[in-house]
Structures are given as C-alpha cells and as structure tokens.
Amino acid sequence: MNESSQSLPSTDARDRSPSTAEEGFVKELNRLIGVVKIHEENNRLVIESAENFIRSISGLSAEEDQVTIQFIRGQVFLQNQKIPYRRDMEPILHKLCDYFSKRGIGGLRFYTTISEASTRGLLTFARLLNQAGNEKNGLTWFARKLTDERIAWVEIVHEPLAREDDPDSETLDLAAIAKKTYVQVLASVKEVARKVRAQERAGIGKTLRMAQNMVDLMMADASMFKALSTIRIYDDYTFSHSVNVAILSMCLGRYIGLSKNSLERLGLCGLLHDIGKVEVPEEILNKPGKLSAGEFEEMKKHALNSVRLIVKIQASRDRKARLLLPPFEHHLKYDLTGYPQTDRKKPITLFGRILTIADVYDAVTSPRVYRPTILSPDRALGMMLKGAGKDFDPILIKVFINMLGVYPIGTLLKLDTDEMALVKETREEADRPRVLLLIPNGRGGFDPGEKVNLDARDPKSGEYLRNIIQSYHPSAFNIQTADFMF
Template identity: 50%
Template sequence: RSVAGIRKARRLAQTMVDLVLEDETLMLGLSTIRDYDDYTYTHSVNVALLSMSLGRRIGLSQSFLEQLAICGMFHDLGKVEVPKDIITKPDMLDTGEWEHIRRHPLIGVHRVLRLHASRDMRSRVVMGPFGHHLNYDLSGYPRLHFTETLTLFVKILRIADTYDALTAERAYRPRSFSPDEALRMMWERVGVEYDPILLKTFINMMGLYPVGTVLKLDSGELGLVFDYPSESERTRPQVLLLVDDGQGSLKGSEMLNLADRDQKTGSYERQIVKCLHPSVLGIQPSQFFLKEAS
C-alpha cells in the first residue's frame, strides 16, 4: 500500500518542528495556544501545513516557506485572550461576542510584539495574526485604512485558514463540510475573499476530490481518497476501499488507483458516482490515515 502522502506530510511536519525547536520563544508561544484550546492548536498546525504546501506549489524558496509556516502556526495566537465559552459556544454568537472574536487579530499582533524574540522574528510572525481575516477585496477584519494590496503571505493564509475551518468539526454547526463542499463554497467567493490565482492553485493542489473525501463508485464500492499518484490525473485519485468489518462498521481494504484503465477498452475501470460526507457513514477519515501510516 502506498503511503507516499503520509510520508510527505511527515517531512512537512518535521520542517515545522525544526523551526519551533530552533527558537525557544516560538516553542513557548505555540505551547500557549495548545494549553488554551485543542482545536485552536490543531487548526494552527493545519493552517501552517496547508500554507506551506500552497507556497511550495507556487515556487517559494525554503526561507519563505519557513516564514510562512511560522505565520500559520501563530495566526490565531490572539484567541488565547478570547473567553473560551465564546470559542466553544454551540449557538450563534451575539453582537458582543462577535466583537470579542473580531478583536483577536489585533490581540495576536500585540502578543507577538511582546514575545522575547528578535525583531526580525517578530516582524516575520506578525503578519499571520494581523491578516488572516482580511479578504482579497480588503474587506474583513481588522478594518483597514489603506487601499494597498494584501501581501502574498496574507492571501495564502486566508485560503488555508478558511479551508481548515470549514472542514473541521465545530460546536456551532451540526457537521463539518466535506473537502469538496468546502472548495465549492470558497470558489463562490473567489475574487472577493480569495485571490483567484492562488485559489485556483490551491484547488488544483488539493485535487478535484481532496484527500479525506469519500467517493461512491459505479461498482457500488466506497473509496476514501488517499493520494494523487499522478500530477496529470488530478481528477482520478488513489482511494482506500472501505468494506464492512462484520460488526456494523467500515474498515480499510485495498488501495485502488482510479486512474487505472481497462486494457481492452481503454476506459477507466471504475467511475465516480458521487461524494459522500464521512459523517453519513459514521467514520473519521483520520482513523484510516493513521492506521495506514503505522
């Protein structure tokens, strides 16, 4: 079974770990986020990973990728001063609670500036907290009093932050959005909230059916998108077939490349019928990825 995607993720994560371990201040700052809220910590790491992946896709240098990762890891630092009952509230926020939320970018900036780190390091980190809720058309928050374009890092973080937030389980909505649903929702706001070129690149990077999507095939089989072995076949992923474990749950079976063709007809051996949300099947995609990686 191919676990190339997992190995790539591990290398990417190791780069992030190395960055933090090189600077004790960054490590302590990240620990603050972790101690405050598990979701915010996990989300911050995910945003850093997604941002680095997108940055790599557009050809950023190693140095810029490292800076981008740091911005991603600390983009939500300001939330540690937002009351936790607001962050975890299962209902819609009222006006006062929204004001608390809308202040977290500037709170994050102030906390970064108070870090016992070099001036250069603080200047690299600060754009993450400040800009991740600013839109491509300069709307969003905090409110800006200038009309210059956003930096490349801010535009990348905006995409990564939204995608991970949409696909994560949150207390205030009945379920998360599937990866393909999230990308469709984001595309509806292209040119308003997101840079068109960067979002196109992000969607191409994630694939038509992003990793973690569950597909129903014309054979009646279910497949969990695991990887895209070929860059030229971004509509035909490699999937882990899901089968009944005999106890009312699903388990992973064999890996299947949906780009495989019938040798006689030249047509694809299996066709994709539709996407299914993992919650409909009662599964968490992460459990299968971790099992394959072990």
C-alpha cells in the same frame, strides 16, 4: 510590507543564525570525541569539554529523561527529528555519520543520570568509542566495554528508524515521523500560547525548529505532508487548526515556488495566526451555534490580539516584524472588507492571501460539534471558488484547487461499484485520485481495503473500472480520516 520586496538573502539565513540546542549537543559530542584523542584526562580542555557535553544534554532533556541521537543514511536524528544541514554543521554531521557507521553503531541514548557521571567516566566512554574503530566488530566490543566499565547512563540504540531490507519501511517510517512531528508541532504551539497567556517568557526557537522540520518533511514527501492536514485533534481545535493552516499554507507556498526560508516563515505565520484566540473567552470560542453580534465582535479581536502576542514573544525584532502582518490580515479578505478594519488601502500581502485561503478551507472542512452539515472537501473548494476576487485572491484560489486536486486528500467517495473509498493520494491537477477502498466491518465502521487508482480502465472496453457518484465528508460516516491515512 510586500512579499516581493522582501528579496531573498543570497545566503541561507539559517547559516548565520546562532546554533540551536540540538546543534550545540552535536558539536559537544564531536568535540568530546576529538579532545580525548589528543589530551590527558586532567587537561583543562578535556574537563571543560566533558562539562559542556553534560550541560548540552540537560539543555535538551527538559521534557524527557533521555536524549537519543541516531545516524541513518548519512543523516543525523535527534529525538527522532532530523538535524537540518546548515553550512557550518555539514562537516560535523558528515564526520559523525562516518564515525559511527565505521563502528556499526546506529545511535546512542544518553540518560539524564549522566549529570552524576564523573569526568573520568565520560572520558572513558569517549576513549572506548574511539578505540571501537580499531576493533573488528566495534559495536559488540563497545557494548561489552560499557558493561565492563559499569557505564549505565548511555546505551546503544539498535533499532534504526528505517530498515534497509524492507522497501516499504522508509515510507512507513516517514509516515511515523510525520505523525510524530504533527504532535510535536501542536505541543510547541500550545506551549507558546500557554506562556504568552500566563505572561511568561515564550521563545520562538522551538516553534521555528518545528517549522524547519515541517519544511524538511514536505520536501521529502509533499503528498504525505499534505495528508497530515487531515489530522484533527478535537480537544485542541484551535491549535490543531493552526497546525493544519500552517501545513496547507506551506503546501501552497511550495506549489508556487517559494524558497525554503520563505516557507519556514509562512509556516510560522500559520502556526501563530490564531494565537490571539487564547484571549477569547472559552464560552465564545466553543459556543455551539451562532455567535451573537456582541460575541462576534469579541471573537474578531483575535486577529489584532495575535499580532500583540507575537510582539511579546522572545525573538529578534527583525524576525518578529516579518511575522506580524500575515496574522493581522488573515480575516481581512482580498477586497479588504473583512476585519480588523483600518484606513489602509494597500492590498494584503502574499502570505496574508495564502493564510486566508488555508484558514477558510480548514475551518469549513473541520467537523465541529455544533455544525449540522459539513462540506466535503471538494464542495468546500467549490464554495470557496465563488469567493474568488472578493474573499480570496482569484489566482491563488485556483492554484490552491489545482494543488489539492478536484477531490482533495481525505474526501470520502461513493463509487458506481457500490464501494466506499477514501482519497489517499492526489496527483496535482488530476481529477481521478488514488483511493483506499473501505470495507464495512459489520459493526458500523470500516476496515481498510485495497488501494486502487481511479484512472484504471478495463483493458477490453477501455472504460474506467470505477467512477465517482458522490462525495462526502468522512465525518458523515464517523470516519476519522487520519486513521486510514498513515
């Protein structure tokens, strides 16, 4: 399968895909609010609508005891995740944002105890919500009425995700959402892996939504999204690595101009590329030191196993077919000398070539207990460049280096001012990044200091104020990069 032959559909495929549980809930909320305006409470449509609304909540709250919907600056968030704008959802999302903003209500939290609420209680709630629009202070009026009616399965959410009066709040909140997304993505990949291993039904829906969220995050702030790949969860190495490979692949995909749909699929391929590792014995997977020839053969099976397990995931044949090749190819190498060996002589696909680069970069910059030396990110890139044309697509590897910058995010630097600094932000293709100075805290660690631009010059002499002497991997100084990133 050649990526270029997979021509992009003229309409967004998401517009035609079935509704997600989140969208279902939003639609039911919208319907409930609308239906009580027209019909009496014993009307069949009203009763159905109330029942469907309750059902849509229980469908969402499998892991939590509540469902929170928030309306912030024209966007709808469910459980802190933005609901993506699909063409058929757009009018509903806009309408609800206007509806709640008119009442001064930032959001609602429904508890699962709603399943015991009567249809009447639900209708009262919806009617009060409608009436709140006629009140001068809809929010206070509605809150008081809920108490009067003893409706305890819903509460008003006061704290918005971002405060309008704090210029930094949007960035801070985006960072918080980004971190939360990372954890949720990790959990969803783990869950799929657990299920396929236990031969339970594993759906792709949640992981797909996660990939969509990741694309949205990347579009909102590409630099911060890239920084997410510095998070490493040691206890969950395989899965944390998979999330990082997805992030780095998506960043490279965006950089070369892939469409949103393609980026989602690339993200999914990254998330699932090593899923076959669930079948590799733990002692081989976590073996300190070099693998024996036999162990390595065992380890090599994971690429093909990933393909076999993806086939077992519940998803349309079409979708699965488009997820198989890149994970199969991720160790094949650009010159096809890697594994699994087959007779085919066709070059590996674009997604396969992207995954290979992201995979190796994350692996060689990941501190593992058994690895005595760990390459700093810039040296890892230098090493990878030597494999151009052999291990890696010679053009893509250069594009990847351009994208990450000479000193990628998360590189630890020693400066000629005797200061230590962590690369916090890179401008694409720039070799003087923005860094966070690290101040020794006297207890062997560091506290975050000032953020400075390494391209700042002394106004009199024109000389750079700070120059890089050496780079390190942060783990060489026991620094958890992500602690200083967000």
